[in-house]
Amino acid sequence: MSGIYIHIPFCKQACHYCDFHFSTSMGKKDAMVNAICKELELRKSEFEDETVATIYFGGGTPSVLQTNEIELILNSVRTNYTIIDNPEITLEANPDDLSEEKIVQLAASSINRLSIGIQSFFEEDLKLMNRAHNAAEAEKSLQLARQHFDNISIDLIYGMPNMSLVRWKENIDKALGYGIPHISSYALTVEPKTALAKFVEKGLVSPASDEEAQEHFKLLNETLLDAGFDCYEISNFGKPGYYSKNNSAYWQQKKYIGIGPSAHSFDGVRRGWNINNNSKYIKSIEKDILPMEVEVLSATDKYNEYIMTGLRTIWGVSLNRIATEFGPKFKEYALLQADKFIEEHLLYLDDETLKTTKKGMFLADGIAADLFMVNLR
Numbered sequence: 001m002s003g004i005y006i007h008i009p010f011c012k013q014a015c016h017y018c019d020f021h022f023s024t025s026m027g028k029k030d031a032m033v034n035a036i037c038k039e040l041e042l043r044k045s046e047f048e049d050e051t052v053a054t055i056y057f058g059g060g061t062p063s064v065l066q067t068n069e070i071e072l073i074l075n076s077v078r079t080n081y082t083i084i085d086n087p088e089i090t091l092e093a094n095p096d097d098l099s100e101e102k103i104v105q106l107a108a109s110s111i112n113r114l115s116i117g118i119q120s121f122f123e124e125d126l127k128l129m130n131r132a133h134n135a136a137e138a139e140k141s142l143q144l145a146r147q148h149f150d151n152i153s154i155d156l157i158y159g160m161p162n163m164s165l166v167r168w169k170e171n172i173d174k175a176l177g178y179g180i181p182h183i184s185s186y187a188l189t190v191e192p193k194t195a196l197a198k199f200v201e202k203g204l205v206s207p208a209s210d211e212e213a214q215e216h217f218k219l220l221n222e223t224l225l226d227a228g229f230d231c232y233e234i235s236n237f238g239k240p241g242y243y244s245k246n247n248s249a250y251w252q253q254k255k256y257i258g259i260g261p262s263a264h265s266f267d268g269v270r271r272g273w274n275i276n277n278n279s280k281y282i283k284s285i286e287k288d289i290l291p292m293e294v295e296v297l298s299a300t301d302k303y304n305e306y307i308m309t310g311l312r313t314i315w316g317v318s319l320n321r322i323a324t325e326f327g328p329k330f331k332e333y334a335l336l337q338a339d340k341f342i343e344e345h346l347l348y349l350d351d352e353t354l355k356t357t358k359k360g361m362f363l364a365d366g367i368a369a370d371l372f373m374v375n376l377r
């Protein structure tokens with residue numbers, strides 16, 4: 001089973017912390033929709049022997065598209081690919097786009113999962129992040145979404161400047177109050193060249209320390225586990241039956257095609273990435289040229305990716321799979337490097353599978369870095 005990711009590179013305004021690819025000018029929206037439909041057609045041979053199980057509209061802000069534009073893209077998927085009977089079709093949406101009319105239209109379309117970028121229920125946090133929505137719109141969008149969708153995820157950001165544990169808990173409790181079955185939650189990171197990085201440089205804002213972010217994560221983890229969620233990946237919490245199929249497939253190294261500017265693709269051997277420029281992307285697709293660079297992954301690259309993604313999930317890293325796919329040397333190396341983390345109770349071995357403990361989960365990226373192979377090619 002495979003997935004299709006579709007990047008919609010438009011946003012109403014630039015959030016201060018964001019380094020994704022997007023444009024705030026909607027002038028090329030029609031041409032972009034056409035180019036995306038065409039790229040889907042141009043690349044159909046890549047999935048000749050594959051069946052698509054998940055379709056994911058990410059961005060950018062996919063909810064800036066009209067429902068008929070989303071359907072145009074989905075029609076191109078249907079025409080050019082084999083799809084399972086009931087695929088998971090997710091649309092990332094921002095609260096300010098989710099009027100009642102829009103939600104009703106989306107519910108009547110093939111979209112069956114909404115991922116709503118709430119980030120915070122507090123006005124001052126939303127202003128600090130320069131989000132396009134306000135606190136009232138955040139709440140209203142969830143009330144409406146609950147009436148028309150069952151499978152809803154929301155994004156929440158922790159580790160924000162001046163965010164107390166009390167206010168963070170209020171954010172989590174608000175989300176729980178809406179009966180949302182899935183929450184993705186990320187620590188605010190200061191990415192280079194963002195507005196946030198400039199504010200930090202000028203001393204206008206001080207980001208939360210690692211310790212504070214870890215406290216936020218601990219509170220999130222405990223509260224959501226108590227509420228019946230599983231932390232199935234460091235940033236993703238789902239009630240049973242509501243794990244994101246799209247993301248789970250990605251973490252399990254399944255194949256996916258990434259469509260649209262800046263989108264990444266993976267075919268099991270090669271990783272590709274499209275140009276991150278809207279005009280150049282459209283022009284290239286119009287000439288039937290895929291604006292994509294490709295790298296062939298070495299065994300070391302694939303091992304490192306498996307370690308990186310596996311340790312962040314509840315599925316962990318299978319030592320037998322490492323031995324079979326990459327060779328016994330890789331297994332020996334992983335075990336040797338894991339030893340000190342096992343002693344520190346950050347990792348444990350469960351039936352030949354290395355998994356992070358509750359405490360180790362938050363530190364998964366650092367632990368993974370120590371298990372990376374650097375010199376075998």
Ligand code: SF4
Pocket residue numbers: 010011013014015018019020022059060061094117
């Ligand atoms: S809406 Fe999303 S993609 Fe757009 S600027 Fe904000 S965080 Fe970035």
